[in-house]
Amino acid sequence: MTTDQTLRPVTVTLTSGPAGPGSVDDFELFYARRALSRFRTRLGRQGLLELLAEDIKEGNAFLRESARASDGSFTAGTTVLTTHGLTSSEFLAWMDKAFAADENALLEGHPEHFVMAPEADGSFHVVENIGPHVCSFHMGGWGTDAMAWAAGADELLPESDFPHKMSSNLFLADGTVVGRALTQFGDTADGFTASLTVYVPTACPGEVLEHHLRHYAVEFRNWILAAAAARA
Template sequence: MTRNQASPAVSVSLLSGPTGTGGIDDFELFHARSALDRFRRRLGRQGLLDLLAADIEEGNAFLRESALASDGGFEGGTTVLVTQGLTAGEFLAWMEEAFAGDERVLLAAHPEHYVMAPGADGFHVVENIGPHVCSFSMGGWGTDAMAWAKDADARLPEADFPHKMSSNLFLADGTVIGRALTQFGDTADGFTAHLTVYVPTACAHDVLEHHLRHFAVEFRNWIVAAAAARA
């Protein structure tokens, strides 16, 4: 086979062995989460910060430069999730409690969560924004007080989406490197979540696409965790 030839398609099926439900992908995800949780617990918050110090410095520098080059301009996108079997109020009550101090369940929602804890200047987050590991704070989370959010194109009617949270994402020096606007409205059998994120216009579109996927993963897992806690 030459280098330019495509590899033959391979299909692998599980015929027998494990007695639990799910397939090979489910087993791999379970073990990956278990291993990641072990490393997080062994390292602890400061250990993770020390381990990622160089990545954070590089990521913060990239986002600071992108914000300055964008001169206050942001590009936004929205991930929409539909949930059955749980109301928006029930989910947000769980979320408020988790954000008040249950860092482990917050970290578990996404492989690229490293720190999620209350801080002096807001809620402190260390996670990926695109390929860049960034340490930032969220200010105004849980309120609808941000002027930009009141005028945002993504803002939905209050009658249908009464639960709204908005925030600036900012570095320790005050540089705003992103924004978030999340909106929740009940349906006949659950709720719909509109999760909007904004990144500096100077960032490549891949950075926005990455965070739209990030939203889908973390909020799906938070919703599942909220439902499990309620059961």
């Protein structure tokens, strides 16, 4: 081969063998999820926290510095999912139960979920990736009128179309607000639409917002399918 020749792309097609449905990608995803579930179960929450301690330290330092440099300003992005065959009320009822007492169901929503647990103060503790960074933060309010921002958010949709709304600050253990979340749900003729907005400090690189929009798509798609399976 001469140096000026262009390499042709290589493709692989499954021609025969497995009797079950699905592509090679589907098979790999199944085995990856099974392996991940095994490690989560064996390590447990405390084991995961100890394993990720240095990553969390670096990730939280990144968020704290990004929040400081942004001086209270955030950049928003929204992922929209359309669901058929399940109502928003059915999904949100499943979500309420999962957030109250089923950490495993929440963890299974995304490969980069490490801790998702309610705290005694009413906040919700999350350890997950924010972009490439593993971070430990809490969801909920922080301080007087902490949630007033949601009422004036540009991303707020009409109550008539999206009556189910949840907003939250994302804050570190020291109270530093490092993000926000606004989720809105509205029924359609045969299902519902989910509008999922995340706010990251404006100093964050663009990839942080982009990856969290992808994160939303993965976790909420999986949670919606889990809610549908639980109903059956």
